[in-house]
Amino acid sequence: MRLFAALFAALMLFATPPAGAQPRPLVWGDTLPATLDMHVVFDVPSQFVLLNAYDGLYRYQGNDLVPWLAESHTVSTDGLTWEFKLRRGVKFHDGSDLTAADVVYSFHRLLALKRAPAAAFTPVLAPENVTAPDAHTVRFVLSQSYGPFLAAMPIVAIVNPRAIAPHVKNNDWGAEWMASNDAGSGAYVVNAGNYQARVALDMQRFPEHFMGWGHNQRPIDQVRSRPVMETSTRVLSLMRGEIDSTDSYLPTDQVERVNRNPRTRVAQDQSMRVFLLRMNNSKAPFNNLDVRLCFAHAFNYEGFNEIILKGLVVRNAGPNPNNLWGNPAGMQPYKFDLALARQHCDRARAAGVPLNREIEIHVQTELEQTVQAAQMFQADLRRVGVNLKIVPNTFAGIVTATAQATTTPDMWVHWVSAYFIDPENWVGQMYDSRFHGTWKASSWYTNPEVDRLLTRARNSVVQAERQELYAAATAIIFRESPDIWVYNTVNLRGLTRRVQGYSFSPVGSGGELRLMSLSE
Amino acid sequence: MARFILRRVLLALPALLGLVLLTFVLTRVIPADPAAMLAGDAATPAQVAEIRTRYGLDQPMWRQAVTHVRQVLTGDLGSSIFTGRPVAEEIGFRLPATLELTFVARFLSVVLGVPLGLVAALDHNGPVDQIVRLLSVGGLAIAGFWLAIMLQLLFCMEWELLPLRGRIDVALGVPPGFSGLYLLDSLLAGRLDLFVDALRHLVLPAVTLCLPGLASIARFTRSGVLETLQKDFVLYARAAGYSPFRLATIYVLRNAVTVTVTQVGLLFGALISGAVAVEAIFDWPGLGTYAVQAILAADYKALLAVTLVVGVVYAVVNVLVDVAQALVDPRVAEQMK
């Protein structure tokens, strides 16, 4: 028994061994992508790998697009031919030079694999039309002019064909190897030996990164990425200093407490990520404008944004984030007004719209806010005589269901994040009927005039013209209220106070390690 | 004995085949379509269809089933379509984590459960017995996920005694070794610091997980001891002046072995299921959370493999249990013909 007591005491008191000369590495607690192959996956978590292990031709710094591996670019007046001049002296992690041929290889690989990050390019770009006229110039000839082409450039990681070549199996472009290794030129090098998918990713600083390290006096040498699955564990781990960063979607109820803790703080930055409740416009009752307006006025925006989310979001009137260009001037958001909602619903009922059946709203169970929004909406809709039924689902399940109008649920709740900063990412892909069958366009909204405006905006490379066209399309869409737009996200990332130099961007939510340092 | 073992193994095989087919049907009728996820946000239906073809998801179900069984029989569990890595390799990382946690939890159940059952039996229907009963049955009644959160709040946040998450402190790195069982690896490598740290990380999840098993084992030990104490030869011995405590400890050892062995087998499957929530809360990178992630992402290759591995582990443990029982008590082998 005494032995047990001694053992117990030893366990309790034997804290981490005395710190040696090495400072504790940065422990990043945000979600990891499923794979390290940046030509296969493209989602919010993948940005962390994309920004740190790889470089692209252009990159977002804050809300701005800046030349990165490229020094500059030119575009022909018809918008079809794009030429990028590459920076000289860029080294891959294996020490070899990054040249135009490597950029061409990267695009060929992307377009051959045809996975998520290729989706934006395949309609306008054939592999044979990416060429290298010389070692420092890359030329793209598009089959159709495409306004967001430059904005989408940071999506594409430039990879090192010499690192991949030995690992190519059955013509797979080295896909199996790339899933757990890095072939990049980025500021940090992946330690492939310790990699465990979705569990652990270790990286160390790449001293020869082309941007140099002059901007950062005390760069972080060792980074350990350890995603924490449970939100509550993540917050607690941060407050105890086991991790240095949470994801950037800290629950709003925890913000005050994390800020109060002497060890931690919350970085708050307005992002571009719109929260909305979707309606299936192709089916009754949402094929009726009055029903949609009734619902748009029955959501308690202020209650949700200001009370439940404690004002840590910004009311957003339409589908585009309000801090992006391309919005019509003076768009007044819909207001919570149950009397008005009731009028619209009564009018719809008088016109014979079946509003008595249960309306199903699908939520993403693992994302608490979708569940809270649905429950609050359910309670308010009862007051206008509408029955809402909450159906737990997952993102995978909903994406599958939205492939066809008939299987798309009546309503569902989600966000549209910033994959590239251009109205095309929001209004363009959400309401142009050519995207029907994708989850972004899952309200099945159809309006030939809107299609025409959005197509013209997509095909133009003249900024002023695009701005006007997107604003015109958005104004029409706003009046027709195909969805319920609620807020634009303020990203909330919990950080330990020793993390310095954290700098936010809507794309990748400030995960650029190059800029950070640790104070001790 | 060899024939007995052979028979037991042969009996386990059809069950495994059944399991493979059952999970296949189960995973393939899940409506979530992985192709839509792989193709990405802006992919048109045509692009999605192309991906479906590439991964053979458009084949008729029976053909996919045949392909799958053939692959499994040749030892190929396939690659996860999401992580792009061989599933066997991923499970190779995850299985030791779950096994280590399970074994330690089971060990705790035995070490605490047997003495509890013993003292309860010695005070049959007395106050000690009732208290032990209340406690052990209470252990079966606590929702693991709830207890886990409460333990975190107390031991990690309030008293700052134990780590919150993971298997080992990130700054220390992974113990070098082959087994993936951190306790074993760190001892073999002579790294006492790693051993202690890994042990500290194990305390809370193992305590949470050991409770249901502890309750059953205490319960079975109690009835085993009670039964033994009623035996005629024991009654004679008691009449001859041996204390019940001494008698019970003599017989309890053998009893404990049989009881524990049976319980380990019966509870192993339940333990892996029960581990899902506990693994999630303590961020334990084991098979349970792997399965949950696979289901949420419709990663059917991973899910199939996990179910198969769990089934195999379950079958192996049960065969071992039967063999061990037969060794302890030859009548069992007799019953099996």
Place this chain on the structure above:
Amino acid sequence: MRKLLRDPVASLGLAIVLFALVVAAFAPWLAPYPEDAFESHLLQRLKPPSAEFPFGTDYLGRDILSRIILGTRNAIAVAVAVVGASMLIGVPMGLLAGWRDNWVSDVLMRVTDVFLAVPQLILALALGQLMSPGLGTAMLALSLTYWPFFTRTVYAETRRLRGALFVDALAGIGATPTRILLLHVLPNAAPAVLVRATIGMGFTILTAAILGFLGVGAAPPSPDWGLAVAEARQHLPESWWFATFPGLAILLLVLGFNLLGDGLRDVADPRLRRSR
């Protein structure tokens, strides 16, 4: 029965179960705010326990005491349905498999093995994806994985009884196997089944709570206890009452069923019968 009541621990269990049954039956009248099953009151969200709200309020301002009372019905309904369905499948299979040693028996027991080997939560999660997740799905998954326990119990009892003298005598006077099994073997196996069922009630409530926690149990705004703990975990440790009281409710009811089952086992266990 009298024996059971003499056992203080078992009668405590019985008292808890009876109390829960009463609460479940009269839930809408007992709950201070019955409309909080679906209503939300944003201005009073996450209020600590007070005279007005003895257990505090949740993240939508709903009274937690009311929701626990309303959730009792859910918990008991799930337990009864799952255990009932498992018995319907498991008991006949056990009788059939235990009666004779032939291929039918072998096949049945191997099928039982397969279902025992399927991890319960994985099956439930997969079914939850297949049909829309909800209480019905959870109950189906639990039934599908719990029946083998009844099969095993009844199988063992049937095997024990089939060699008994009275069975031979019945066969001798020309009773059909069906008759023997249903009228003579089954009643003798009943105590073991009853014990298994009572323990199963507790087990089911607990597993259903885990499913609710993992998001494949009851759908919001149901006042389900597991769901409540799941909703509460983001608000810990500030709003400790949000997770604590539903967790305690689970603990108490499961404890009640388990203590009762434990007492019943003592009464029913023939090996311990002599002991007092």
